[in-house]
Amino acid sequence: MKKNIAVIPGDGIGPEIVKEAVKVLKAIEKKYQHAFTYTEVCAGGCAIDKYGKSLPEESLQACLDSDSVLLGAVGGPKWDNVDPSIRPEKALLGIRKEMGLYANLRPAKIFPQLAAASPLRTDIVENGIDFMVVRELTGGVYFGEKKTYEVNGELYATDNMCYYEHEIKRIAHTAFQTARKRNHKVISVDKVNVLDTSRLWRKVMHEVAKEYPDVELQDMLVDNTAMQIVKNPAQFDVIVTENMFGDILSDEASMITGSIGLIPSASLGESKRGMYEPIHGSAPDIAGQNIANPIGTILAAGMMLKYAFDMDEENAVIEKAVADVLSDGYRTGDIMEEGKTKLFCDEMGDKIVEYIEKA
Ligand code: IPM
Ligand code: MG
Numbered sequence: 001m002k003k004n005i006a007v008i009p010g011d012g013i014g015p016e017i018v019k020e021a022v023k024v025l026k027a028i029e030k031k032y033q034h035a036f037t038y039t040e041v042c043a044g045g046c047a048i049d050k051y052g053k054s055l056p057e058e059s060l061q062a063c064l065d066s067d068s069v070l071l072g073a074v075g076g077p078k079w080d081n082v083d084p085s086i087r088p089e090k091a092l093l094g095i096r097k098e099m100g101l102y103a104n105l106r107p108a109k110i111f112p113q114l115a116a117a118s119p120l121r122t123d124i125v126e127n128g129i130d131f132m133v134v135r136e137l138t139g140g141v142y143f144g145e146k147k148t149y150e151v152n153g154e155l156y157a158t159d160n161m162c163y164y165e166h167e168i169k170r171i172a173h174t175a176f177q178t179a180r181k182r183n184h185k186v187i188s189v190d191k192v193n194v195l196d197t198s199r200l201w202r203k204v205m206h207e208v209a210k211e212y213p214d215v216e217l218q219d220m221l222v223d224n225t226a227m228q229i230v231k232n233p234a235q236f237d238v239i240v241t242e243n244m245f246g247d248i249l250s251d252e253a254s255m256i257t258g259s260i261g262l263i264p265s266a267s268l269g270e271s272k273r274g275m276y277e278p279i280h281g282s283a284p285d286i287a288g289q290n291i292a293n294p295i296g297t298i299l300a301a302g303m304m305l306k307y308a309f310d311m312d313e314e315n316a317v318i319e320k321a322v323a324d325v326l327s328d329g330y331r332t333g334d335i336m337e338e339g340k341t342k343l344f345c346d347e348m349g350d351k352i353v354e355y356i357e358k359a
Helices: 014-031 044-051 059-065 091-097 113-118 163-180 196-209 221-229 243-255 295-309 312-327 345-359
Strands: 002-010 037-039 066-072 103-109 128-134 145-153 154-159 185-190 218-219 238-241 264-268 275-276
Touching: 002 014, 002 091, 002 295, 014 037, 014 066, 014 295, 014 312, 014 345, 037 312, 059 091, 066 091, 066 295, 103 243, 113 312, 145 243, 154 243, 163 185, 163 196, 163 295, 185 221, 185 243, 196 218, 196 312, 196 345, 218 221, 218 295, 221 238, 221 243, 264 295, 275 295, 295 312, 295 345, 312 345
Parallel strands: 002 037, 002 066, 066 275, 128 238, 185 218, 185 238
Antiparallel strands: 103 128, 103 264, 145 154, 264 275
């Protein structure tokens, strides 16, 4: 199969981890006789330095012209003081919006080999951690009107949290369909005791639920959810929530699996084409040292093969190679334990490729 992949290395550790994911994709190409082309796309802080904006038109166009986008990470303290309208993160938000990627799937699944890396108590981890956060990605407070102005001699700022019914409806369908392929249970997270957007969210979720009688729907307040994720994560199958709640809860969910460096994500819209990235950021503090964990990005590349290109087997081979490498005791620094073998970022990529080749 021929596929054109837009590759955005981005900033910080982005280039290092993306390089390892491309290495893995090349191994898959060879093993299964696919032909992928990789179009390198400049976006994020590096694009501000080069072009004065984080998402130049050519970069967006290259993403729109691709069969799918693979992204490392964008942002860093270097651009903390640039005008908010051109911040590195704007590139990410711009691609999500322009490509219509309203559904963000973020799995939180513990590798049993890494149970000791979880900050949770063993008796909690033993019950299992395997759920999917379905985060709405192109609405809510991220995209509502933002203003800072002076009122009575002092500064005043507002961010508008807003949702259309249709935006809630389509993410509800994503959640119920995701649950159908899992354990048929959706927990919809909101703040109905305070927010109007949440009241609309809950109403629409229950309407859509009628089309999925085989899936159980439960509502949960976001503050309680944050607590339940650390108290009893085994109760979750699919969590569906609005953009900012999903941003926060998915970081929490990833951490209980041992390391934020392990978790991939898929951003999807109406078409198969999407954007695939690890959920962690650009980690500027460790950039350029070859010590980042490339597994989240490698698994994101695997998700791309599965969701965008229907290459289920190829993804399964990547997932198994990662699991086997961990079982055999190889670790990057973030998940290192006594008695295991510590690898640099590029060595971890090589090791996973080695396991794919011999699979
Ligand atoms: C994420 C990130 C982004 C977000 C930032 C970089 C804008 O935290 O993908 O979770 O908030 O969506
Ligand atoms: Mg985030």
